[in-house]
Amino acid sequence: MLFNPSLHISHGLLKTVGTDVVVRHRERVPHGGAMLVISNHRSFLDAPLVMTAVNRSVRFACHHYMSQVPVLKDMIAAMGCFPLDAPGQRHQTFFQTAIRSLKAREPIGIFPEGAQPMVQATRPDQVGRFHRGFAHLALRAPVHNLTILPVAISSMEETISPVAPLRLLSLFDPSEPLFNRPGWHPSVHYRRVTLSVGKPIPITPNHRSQYHGRQAGRLAKELTQSCYGEISKLLEEGFT
Numbered sequence: 075m076l077f078n079p080s081l082h083i084s085h086g087l088l089k090t091v092g093t094d095v096v097v098r099h100r101e102r103v104p105h106g107g108a109m110l111v112i113s114n115h116r117s118f119l120d121a122p123l124v125m126t127a128v129n130r131s132v133r134f135a136c137h138h139y140m141s142q143v144p145v146l147k148d149m150i151a152a153m154g155c156f157p158l159d160a161p162g163q164r165h166q167t168f169f170q171t172a173i174r175s176l177k178a179r180e181p182i183g184i185f186p187e188g189a190q191p192m193v194q195a196t197r198p199d200q201v202g203r204f205h206r207g208f209a210h211l212a213l214r215a216p217v218h219n220l221t222i223l224p225v226a227i228s229s230m231e232e233t234i235s236p237v238a239p240l241r242l243l244s245l246f247d248p249s250e251p252l253f254n255r256p257g258w259h260p261s262v263h264y265r266r267v268t269l270s271v272g273k274p275i276p277i278t279p280n281h282r283s284q285y286h287g288r289q290a291g292r293l294a295k296e297l298t299q300s301c302y303g304e305i306s307k308l309l310e311e312g313f314t
Contacts, residue, residue: 228312
C-alpha cells in the first residue's frame with residue numbers, strides 16, 4: 075500500500091487525543107474512479123475521522139479563516155486541505171482546485187453544512203442545512219466515473235470546551251460574519267464515535283446532460299436533498 079501522509083497524520087492525531095473509533099460499512103467505499111466525500115461537521119477532528127472511515131487520504135475544502143490563522147494554516151496544509159474562497163466571492167478558486175484534484179483521482183472532501191455548526195455548538199444527532207456547492211461541483215466537474223460518498227459521524231461521547239473568542243478570530247478573517255458576535259468558538263472533542271459509510275451515489279452522463287439552464291439548479295437541489303437524507307439516516311443508525 076502506498077504511504078498516504080494525510081491518512082498517517084489522521085491516525086496519529088486520533089490516537090493522540092484518545093478518540094475511540096468504530097467504522098461501519100467500509101466495504102461501500104469505491105475502489106476506483108474519482109470520489110467526492112461529504113459528511114456532517116461539528117469538530118476539527120471530522121476530517122481525520124472521515125479519512126479513517128474511507129482509509130484514504132482526502133483533500134478537504136476548509137473554511138477560509140483556517141488559512142489565515144497562524145499554526146492552524148500550517149496544520150491544514152500538512153493535512154492536504156485547501157481553503158475555500160473568502161465569503162462573498164464566487165468560489166472559482168475552490169472549483170478549479172477541486173476539479174484538478176478529482177481529475178488526478180485525489181478524493182475531495184466537503185462539509186456541506188459549512189462553518190455554522192463549528193461556530194455554534196449543536197447536538198450530536200443534529201444535521202444543519204446543506205449548502206449546494208458540492209452538488210454543483212459534482213455535476214459540473216468534467217470527470218468520468220465520479221461518485222459522491224456520504225459518511226456520517228455519530229458522536230457517542232464527547233466534551234465541548236471554548237477555544238477562542240469569536241471576535242479574536244475576526245481579526246484574522248474580518249470577511250466572516252459568523253465572527254462578528256460575542257461568545258467563544260467551541261471545540262468538540264469526541265471520546266467515542268461511530269463512522270457510518272453510506273451508499274455511493276454515482277454521477278451519471280444522464281445527470282450531466284440535464285445540468286443546464288433552469289434545470290441545473292433543480293438537479294443540484296435534488297442531489298443535495300438526497301445526500302442530506304442519506305447522512306441523516308446514517309447518523310441516526312450510528313447511535314443504535
